[in-house]
Amino acid sequence: MRWWQQTWKQWQRAVEQLGRLRWNSVKSLASLFLVGVSLSVAIAACSGNGSNSAQNPAASPVAANKQDVELTLVSFAVTKAAHDAIVPKFVEQWKQEHNQNVTFKTSYGGSGSQTRAVIDGLEADIVHLALALDTSRIEKAGLIEPGWEKEVPDNGIVSKSVAALVTRPDNPKGIKTWADLAKDGVSLITADPKTSGIARWNFLTLWNSAIKTGASEEQALDFVSKVYGNVPILTKDAREATDVFFKQGQGDALINYENEILLAQQRGGENVAYIIPDVNISIDNPIAVVDKNVDKHGSREVAEAFVKYLFTPEAQQEFAKVGFRPVDETVAQTKENTDKYPKVQNLGSVKDFGGWNAVQAKFFEDGAVFDQIQAKINR
Structure with missing residues (x-):
């Protein structure tokens, strides 16, 4: 069957290529014909003499x-x-x-x-x-x-989301923006970028918030370092971070996917205090x-x-x-979803920072910015 699947992919590629060729290319037409013949032979070989496809012409080769x-x-x-x-x-x-x-x-x-x-x-x-x-x-x-x-x-x-900033009921620490997470006496829960993709988005959200509000690279580094200095525990993934914040009661604030917060709200049956900051990033x-x-x-x-x-x-x-x-x-665009998901005014993208290969090299490789921050705060 592997050979049939490879032949099928060759057939698809040939069709796509043919669409870009002039019809007077006899050589291209001949190649396409040969691929088609090979595909027919492959299907016949895979189907067998008593296949279900004979009884059900609509059945797929795999299903047969x-x-x-x-x-x-x-x-x-x-x-x-x-x-x-x-x-x-x-x-x-x-x-x-x-x-x-x-x-x-x-x-x-x-x-x-x-x-x-x-x-x-x-x-x-x-x-x-x-x-x-x-x-x-x-x-x-x-x-x-x-x-x-x-x-x-x-x-x-x-699937996609944005970053949400969750606080305790009545927001006793007065946390309203990403910048508030760097204040003394604020405890933040988030996951570890070394093990969690969501945590890398969280880190990039913080960095993006600094750069998009006029900070230099040096100032962004100082800001993000202060924020991670306020993190008492780095969980292995976003789900664990949510559990630590809600079930164990740790932290004054939590950064997580908007979708994870909405889901926690649904499961808990009560309102969760959270903010979708206008300076944000599209989590794709x-x-x-x-x-x-x-x-x-x-x-x-x-x-x-x-x-x-x-x-x-x-x-x-x-x-x-x-x-x-x-x-x-x-x-x-349904009313249900436009009401549920407010538009973010200043929505950044990983492309703004050169794409994930550049982001990984700059921030998350061994010895890169995140490791430097961790070393600075002696974690």
Whole structure:
């Protein structure tokens, strides 16, 4: 089946190339014809003499040969509630359309930890991670083919959020802006950028807030150092940070995804005091198929279908219900969601800082800015 899948991809590429060629290119047409013949032979070989596709012409090649498919979805911690709602909908739809049972194995944790687990051998079919840098690391390890972000809409960004600043009820410390987190006597809870993709977004949010309000690089470093000096504990991921703040009662403030705060508010059944500062950053989370693993498992067709399903209005509405800002504009523009997600006036992007490779090198590599800050505060 791996050979068939490779042939299918060759067919798709040939079709795309043909659209860019002049029709008088006989050589190109001949190449396309040969690929088509190879594909037909592959399908015939995979189908077998008594295949289900003969009985059900609409059945897919995978569905015709394998009744049950198992997908392994590896994601960062705060997406669990969304996927718990979306996966059953996809499974039901796929069963109706293809008469094939799909089951999911899932793994949730800090994005950096999940990335290392996949590179070290966790055979994920799909990865939904906190930042594109983590997906790129899996690509560099040879597990994801280059160009993964072009396979689906929005450069692979399937969920997004902004940073929220949470305070205690009645806000006794008077925390209103990012700048207030550097004040003496303020205790902040956030996750560790070394293990959590969300925590890198938090760090970048703080740095962005300083730069966008006129600070120099030196002043931004001083500000962020003071903020992290007010952090008593760095948790391993955003979910743990939320638990430390709400369940253990530690800290005067918490930085986290807006979606994580909204979800905590839903689960707790009471209002959570939080602010979405006007100087903020777009927190973009990519999705990708792990090519090497889906080819090994024979699960490419279903994995790619699930990834595409996540961009549908039905799936995006489930993301919106648990606090993610929809990437689908039709969902984002409903009154329910415009009321729920106020527009951010000064919304930055990781691109403003050169992209994730530049950000990683400057701030998070061993010995870079974050390590220097940690050494300065003797953590």
